[in-house]
Amino acid sequence: MKGKKKWYDYLWIASLAYLILGFFNIFFAWLGLFCFFIPLAIAVVKGNKAYCNKYCGRGQLFSLAGGRFGLSLKKDIPGWMRSGYFRYGFLIFFFAMFFLMLWNTWLVFAGAKNLGTVVTLLWTFKLPWHWAYHGALFSDGVAQFAFGFYSVMLTSTVLGFLTMVLFKPRSWCVYCPMGTMTQLICKAKNVTSSQKQ
Numbered sequence: 001m002k003g004k005k006k007w008y009d010y011l012w013i014a015s016l017a018y019l020i021l022g023f024f025n026i027f028f029a030w031l032g033l034f035c036f037f038i039p040l041a042i043a044v045v046k047g048n049k050a051y052c053n054k055y056c057g058r059g060q061l062f063s064l065a066g067g068r069f070g071l072s073l074k075k076d077i078p079g080w081m082r083s084g085y086f087r088y089g090f091l092i093f094f095f096a097m098f099f100l101m102l103w104n105t106w107l108v109f110a111g112a113k114n115l116g117t118v119v120t121l122l123w124t125f126k127l128p129w130h131w132a133y134h135g136a137l138f139s140d141g142v143a144q145f146a147f148g149f150y151s152v153m154l155t156s157t158v159l160g161f162l163t164m165v166l167f168k169p170r171s172w173c174v175y176c177p178m179g180t181m182t183q184l185i186c187k188a189k190n191v192t193s194s195q196k197q
C-alpha cells in the first residue's frame, strides 16, 4: 500500500506555476533562485540529496508526466549520457552559459547594453517575451536577470521533457547540473567527515 502523501509531494505544482507565472510577469523568474540555493544549502549542511529525493518539484513533474500520464517511451538512457564526461561536461557548459547570462545582465546594469525582452531557448532561439514585462521601478538589469534566469529554467525544463519522452521519466536527473553539483558536494562532505573520524 502506498504511503500517505506529504506536503512536499505536491511541489510539482509550484514548478508548473513558476513556468506559467513567468509567461505573464517575468519578475516571477527571480523565485527560481530558490531552486538553486536550497539544494546547495541542503547538500552543504546535511551532506545529502534530500532535495532531489523529496523536494524537487521539477523531478516530480517529470515522474508524473512520464509515469502517470504516459508521456515517456521509458527506454533506458544511453550509457554515454550516464558517463562522467557527459555529466561534468554538461555542468561546465551550463555554468559557462550561466556566467554569460550574468555578464549580459551586468552590461545592462552598467548601461552598456539595452534591455532585451526575449527569452533564449536552448541558448540559441530568441523568443519574443515582451508581454511579460510591464516596466519596473528598479534598474533594467533586474529585469534582464529575470529574462536570463527564466531562459535557463525554461531551457532546462525543455531538455528535461525531451529526455523524459525519449528515455525514462526522470532521465534528466542523470545529467541535471544541480544534481551533479549536489552530488559533488555530498561526496566532498562525506570524504571530509570520514577523514575526521
Ligand code: SF4
Residues within 6 Å of the ligand: 039, 051, 052, 053, 056, 057, 058, 059, 172, 173, 174, 176, 177, 178, 179, 180
Ligand atoms: S537531479 Fe535536478 S531535476 Fe532531478 S531531482 Fe535533483 S535537482 Fe531535481
